[in-house]
Structures are given as structure tokens and as C-alpha cells.
Amino acid sequence: MAIQRGFPRGRIIPSDDVIERHGFLKKLEDHLYYGDSIMLASPRRTGKSSVASEVMRRLSARGCYTLDMDLLHIVNIERFALQALEKVTQLRTGKLESMTHSLHDFLRWIAKPDLSIKMQDVEFGLRFHGDPKEMDPWNVLQEAFEMAERIAMKDDRRLVFLLDEFQEIDQLGGERLLRLLRSVFQRQENTTYLFSGSEPSMMKTIFADHRQAFYRFAAIWSLPEITPDEWQAYIAKKFTQFGMSAEDRAIELLIRATGGHPYCMMATLSIAFFDAKDSAMVLTRPIAEESLHQAFDQLDAVYENLWRRVSEISLGEEVLAALVEGNPPYRGNNPTAVQRAIDSLIKTSIIIRASRGRYRFVEPMFQRWIKYKIGGQLDLLDEFWI
Numbered sequence: 445m446a447i448q449r450g451f452p453r454g455r456i457i458p459s460d461d462v463i464e465r466h467g468f469l470k471k472l473e474d475h476l477y478y479g480d481s482i483m484l485a486s487p488r489r490t491g492k493s494s495v496a497s498e499v500m501r502r503l504s505a506r507g508c509y510t511l512d513m514d515l516l517h518i519v520n521i522e523r524f525a526l527q528a529l530e531k532v533t534q535l536r537t538g539k540l541e542s543m544t545h546s547l548h549d550f551l552r553w554i555a556k557p558d559l560s561i562k563m564q565d566v567e568f569g570l571r572f573h574g575d576p577k578e579m580d581p582w583n584v585l586q587e588a589f590e591m592a593e594r595i596a597m598k599d600d601r602r603l604v605f606l607l608d609e610f611q612e613i614d615q616l617g618g619e620r621l622l623r624l625l626r627s628v629f630q631r632q633e634n635t636t637y638l639f640s641g642s643e644p645s646m647m648k649t650i651f652a653d654h655r656q657a658f659y660r661f662a663a664i665w666s667l668p669e670i671t672p673d674e675w676q677a678y679i680a681k682k683f684t685q686f687g688m689s690a691e692d693r694a695i696e697l698l699i700r701a702t703g704g705h706p707y708c709m710m711a712t713l714s715i716a717f718f719d720a721k722d723s724a725m726v727l728t729r730p731i732a733e734e735s736l737h738q739a740f741d742q743l744d745a746v747y748e749n750l751w752r753r754v755s756e757i758s759l760g761e762e763v764l765a766a767l768v769e770g771n772p773p774y775r776g777n778n779p780t781a782v783q784r785a786i787d788s789l790i791k792t793s794i795i796i797r798a799s800r801g802r803y804r805f806v807e808p809m810f811q812r813w814i815k816y817k818i819g820g821q822l823d824l825l826d827e828f829w830i
């Protein structure tokens with residue numbers, strides 16, 4: 445019997461649990477397969493990594509080479525260069541037992557006859573012999589990405605490279621790094637890139653600003669939401685799989701209170717699942733309410749933290765207080781200062797622009813939390829008592 449899994453939370457979720465977002469995953473997969481590089485931009489915890497990982501799995505099943513790197517965990521240009529080189533080499537050598545600590549160690553490892561023979565036809569290492577200056581991390585990085593293309597060409601395969609948390613590139617090497625990558629990437633034919641990043645406004649600057657080297661290199665796509673009917677179908681299917689059921693009005697409440705935000709929804713469902721399992725195998729409306737309260741408890745520390753960040757933004761609290769109540773944020777304040785606060789709140793993934801001059805919370809549960817904790821509303825689920 446296959447292992448049964450509850451509602452997943454984490455960077456990589458099982459294929460069966462990935463909700464298709466009305467054909468978006470298929471479209472993304474196709475574009476990458478046929479050679480378009482794409483920038484996937486959306487606020488924090490809305491599903492970039494899950495979607496990207498699933499698309500990479502599907503591309504791999506279609507015969508593409510796939511590689512991925514998470515730039516959040518890379519501290520400097522040396523580590524970036526070394527990790528890129530290791531990953532690319534592994535397309536030919538198979539997985540390394542453990543990551544090496546320096547380029548020197550790595551070159552010693554790869555020099556073993558059985559490994560170096562696998563790399564011969566792609567001219568690995570020619571750059572690293574002779575002049576020690578060639579070991580400069582910028583050169584190594586360039587070589588790693590160029591070798592990726594040489595391998596893809598020799599093996600006549602499409603290579604799709606995922607660079608997650610791409611906004612970190614700025615910290616790693618700024619303009620110089622962007623220029624280097626762009627000059628390598630734009631000459632490649634068999635390698636396509638999926639960039640994904642969680643500071644939408646920052647990512648848009650990298651890709652859309654004339655002054656930046658990445659201008660026009662990749663199309664910017666925003667991740668569409670999971671719609672209520674998709675959640676409904678997924679939740680119903682999932683409960684049925686466990687021999688359980690879920691009342692429609694319970695599902696409705698969860699969708700409305702979480703606003704369908706992927707992380708919040710999965711976190712709440714995970715609680716609801718265990719509660720329902722322990723009581724007659726049915727997700728009832730009272731269980732949904734109780735699960736939401738528990739989810740708020742779990743999120744409390746996160747939201748306290750977020751609120752602290754808001755208070756560091758000049759006019760941040762005032763603007764959010766207005767938005768929580770559904771009021772326009774500009775009333776009574778200097779418009780330029782308000783706009784600056786709005787930009788900062790977008791950058792920290794707290795709000796997003798819904799349409800011109802209108803904004804909404806990325807996490808409706810945070811909006812609710814503010815109303816309750818700061819605004820003095822008596823019950824977290826107040827509007828839902830019907």
C-alpha cells in the first residue's frame with residue numbers, strides 16, 4: 445500500500461498535492477521546454493518553490509536535464525561558483541557523496557581518472573590549468589555556466605536551470621554579477637532558466653529596468669492564485685482518499701478565512717485533518733473554526749515579527765490600519781510619504797497591488813490578526829459567525 449500523506453507544508457511537496465493553478469504549471473513547463481527563460485515573481489509563501497520544483501520534475505520526466513540552486517543559502521561568490529560547478533559536473537559524474545569545501549578539493553576529486561574521462565569531451569578544467577588567476581571565483585562561475593551549455597549541446601538535451609530566491613543575486617554580486625550571468629546566458633541555446641524570487645518589486649527591477657543587464661532576457665510571470673474551486677476540489681478529493689469527508693460549509697469557511705493563501709491554507713488543513721480524524725472522520729464547521737484558531741496560535745510569533753517590521757516603516761502602521769478597515773491609505777497624510785510606506789510594505793511581501801490605487805494583504809490571516817490584536821476586534825473569526 446502506498447504511504448498516506450496528510451496536507452503537506454514544506455519547500456517540496458509531493459506531485460499529487462500540487463494544485464495545477466488552472467493550467468499554469470503546464471504552460472510554464474512548456475515554455476521552459478521549448479527554450480523560453482522565465483522569471484516567476486510572487487510574494488512570500490505563495491508557492492514559487494513548490495511550483496518550480498514540480499515543473500522541474502515534469503521536465504526531467506520529459507528527458508530534460510534539470511539543475512537547481514537556492515541562492516538564499518549561498519553566502520558569497522566563492523560558494524556560488526563552487527556549487528554551480530559541482531552541480532553542473534554532476535550531470536556527467538553522478539552525485540557527489542558530500543559537497544567539497546574548496547575549489548582545490550573539488551579539482552582533486554574530479555581529477556580521478558574514472559571521473560575526468562567523463563568530462564573530457566566537454567573540455568572541463570582547461571581554464572583552471574596554468575595561471576592561478578584563473579581560479580578566481582568569477583572565472584569559475586563563468587566556466588560552470590558555460591560548461592552547462594557545452595554538456596547540454598554534446599548530449600543533445602535541453603537543460604533547465606532553476607535559480608530560486610534570485611533576488612539574493614544583488615547581495616551576492618550586484619550589477620557586476622548580473623552582467624556576467626547575462627552575457628553568458630544570452631549566448632546559450634540549449635540551456636533555459638527559471639528564476640524565482642520573493643521580492644516582487646525587486647525582481648521586477650532586475651528584469652524590467654532598462655539600466656539593468658537582465659532587461660528583456662526573461663519574461664516576468666506572476667504566479668496565479670489557487671482559486672476557491674481548485675481548493676474545494678483538492679480538499680474534497682484528499683479527504684475522500686482518507687475515507688473521510690468534509691462539509692461544504694467547513695471548506696467554505698477555511699477558504700474565506702485564509703483567503704486561499706497557500707501556506708496558511710495548508711497549515712490550517714493539516715490541523716483540521718487530525719482533528720477530524722479523531723472525531724467521526726468528518727470535517728465539520730466547528731472543527732474548521734477550531735483549526736483556524738489553532739493556526740492563528742501557531743502563526744502568532746510570525747505575525748508578531750512581521751508587525752515589528754511594519755513598525756520600522758515610517759507610516760507603515762497607519763497605512764496598514766487603513767487597509768485593514770478597507771479605507772484608502774492616503775487620507776490626511778502626505779501622499780509621497782504614504783507611497784513610500786506602500787512601496788516598503790510591498791517589498792516586504794505584506795501587501796500587493798490589486799489594481800490601480802488599491803492594495804490587499806498577501807496573507808488575509810495577517811489582516812485578521814491585526815484587526816484582532818491591534819484593532820481590538822473581539823473575535824478572530826468575527827465576520828464568519830453565521
Ligand SMILES: Nc1ncnc2c1ncn2[C@@H]1O[C@H](COP(=O)(O)OP(=O)(O)OP(=O)(O)O)[C@@H](O)[C@H]1O
Nearest residue numbers: 453454462463488489490491492493494706707710
Ligand atoms: N500549487 C500548490 N499546490 C498545493 N499547495 C501549494 C501549492 N503552492 C504552494 N502550496 C503550499 O504553500 C506552501 C508554501 O509554498 P512555497 O514554499 O512553495 O512558497 P514560496 O513562494 O516558495 O515561499 P518562500 O517565499 O518562503 O520561498 C507549500 O509548502 C504548500 O503547502
Ligand SMILES: [Mg+2]
Nearest residue numbers: 492493494608
Ligand atoms: Mg521558496
